Amino acid sequence: MSDLVTRLRRHQWRMTPQRRVIAETLEGAHVHYTAEEILDRACERMPEISRATVYNTLNEMVALGEVVELNFDGRSKRYDPNVDHDHHHLICDGCGVTKDVHTVADPLEWLPGDERHGFTVTEASITFRGLCPECAPAR
Amino acid sequence: MSDLVTRLRRHQWRMTPQRRVIAETLEGAHVHYTAEEILDRACERMPEISRATVYNTLNEMVALGEVVELNFDGRSKRYDPNVDHDHHHLICDGCGVTKDVHTVADPLEWLPGDERHGFTVTEASITFRGLCPECAPAR
DNA sequence: TCTTTCCTTAGACAGAGTCTAAGCTAGGAT
DNA sequence: ATCCTAGCTTAGACTCTGTCTAAGGAAAGA
Ligand SMILES: [Mn+2]
Ligand SMILES: [Mn+2]
Ligand SMILES: [Zn+2]
Ligand SMILES: [Zn+2]
Numbered sequence: 261m262s263d264l265v266t267r268l269r270r271h272q273w274r275m276t277p278q279r280r281v282i283a284e285t286l287e288g289a290h291v292h293y294t295a296e297e298i299l300d301r302a303c304e305r306m307p308e309i310s311r312a313t314v315y316n317t318l319n320e321m322v323a324l325g326e327v328v329e330l331n332f333d334g335r336s337k338r339y340d341p342n343v344d345h346d347h348h349h350l351i352c353d354g355c356g357v358t359k360d361v362h363t364v365a366d367p368l369e370w371l372p373g374d375e376r377h378g379f380t381v382t383e384a385s386i387t388f389r390g391l392c393p394e395c396a397p398a399r
Numbered sequence: 400m401s402d403l404v405t406r407l408r409r410h411q412w413r414m415t416p417q418r419r420v421i422a423e424t425l426e427g428a429h430v431h432y433t434a435e436e437i438l439d440r441a442c443e444r445m446p447e448i449s450r451a452t453v454y455n456t457l458n459e460m461v462a463l464g465e466v467v468e469l470n471f472d473g474r475s476k477r478y479d480p481n482v483d484h485d486h487h488h489l490i491c492d493g494c495g496v497t498k499d500v501h502t503v504a505d506p507l508e509w510l511p512g513d514e515r516h517g518f519t520v521t522e523a524s525i526t527f528r529g530l531c532p533e534c535a536p537a538r
Numbered sequence: 539t540c541t542t543t544c545c546t547t548a549g550a551c552a553g554a555g556t557c558t559a560a561g562c563t564a565g566g567a568t
Numbered sequence: 569a570t571c572c573t574a575g576c577t578t579a580g581a582c583t584c585t586g587t588c589t590a591a592g593g594a595a596a597g598a
Contacts, residue, residue, distance in 0.1 A: 296585080319587095370503050547590100551587080
């Protein structure tokens with residue numbers, strides 16, 4: 261079944277029908293959905309599911325560390341169930357399509373000690389931008 | 400005077416009193432303000448300035464390429480007049496303080512060709528996260 | 539079964555940002 | 569100097585995204 265559902269069951273967390281539908285919707289398509297997109301798709305399987313439950317559930321999954329919240333554009337947040345393989349994102353400035361990408365090394369290594377301002381630095385995420393093949397200007 | 404104002408004058412762009420106050424407010428403190436923070440500070444010098452003008456002006460500066468819009472938290476956007484020196488950001492997960500940082504090399508070099516999905520990749524921005532000295536757990 | 543806790547729901551609410559319609563200003567033309 | 573016009577500013581309505589509240593509903597232990 262859903263690997264996300266499996267991971268969620270390991271926490272002391274009641275797996276209700278609503279939460280299962282949300283988890284399966286989130287993981288099913290390998291894209292980065294907004295909360296409203298998840299609500300629309302979850303409604304196809306469970307028409308009475310509420311907006312509040314979708315938002316609550318996504319926030320809980322994030323708090324449990326099983327989903328990552330992404331903020332690309334300052335509009336809607338997007339939710340990424342793919343937390344096991346750490347990765348970064350490549351976004352098309354034309355159409356907005358977003359791909360998972362992997363760098364040759366851990367970006368934390370690229371921040372020298374004298375640029376750390378005394379911080380304990382634990383995470384680095386990269387947003388690459390450009391134009392996808394469809395949006396690139398015709399040659 | 401303000402280097403941002405100088406850069407803006409090079410575009411065919413009417414430099415009104417409102418726009419000058421906004422530009423000087425934005426560049427004056429070397430922090431990353433939200434639109435509302437800029438409005439508050441601009442009001443100290445020009446009490447009748449409107450919210451709409453602040454938002455319009457910031458969006459125009461971004462369109463002119465003289466200011467960069469940042470989206471760290473999915474709440475308010477922040478505006479960065481420091482576009483000349485390209486740099487990245489280090490954020491404290493505790494208190495939210497944000498520092499400009501510089502990496503040892505251009506992050507674009509770390510995305511291999513077979514991870515580019517046919518895109519023309521033009522930009523990479525890194526968000527580093529951690530805890531600042533004040534927020535770090537006591538030793 | 540009873541009880542307690544947690545979950546779901548509709549709808550009100552809030553924050554951030556955009557849009558509209560009206561009046562105003564800057565700066566070129568005369 | 570004055571006129572004209574395009575572009576700028578304004579208040580406030582509106583939209584979008586997300587949170588909160590209060591009430592009822594399901595689950596699991598006693
Ligand atoms: Mn991803
Ligand atoms: Mn900066
Ligand atoms: Zn595209
Ligand atoms: Zn801190």
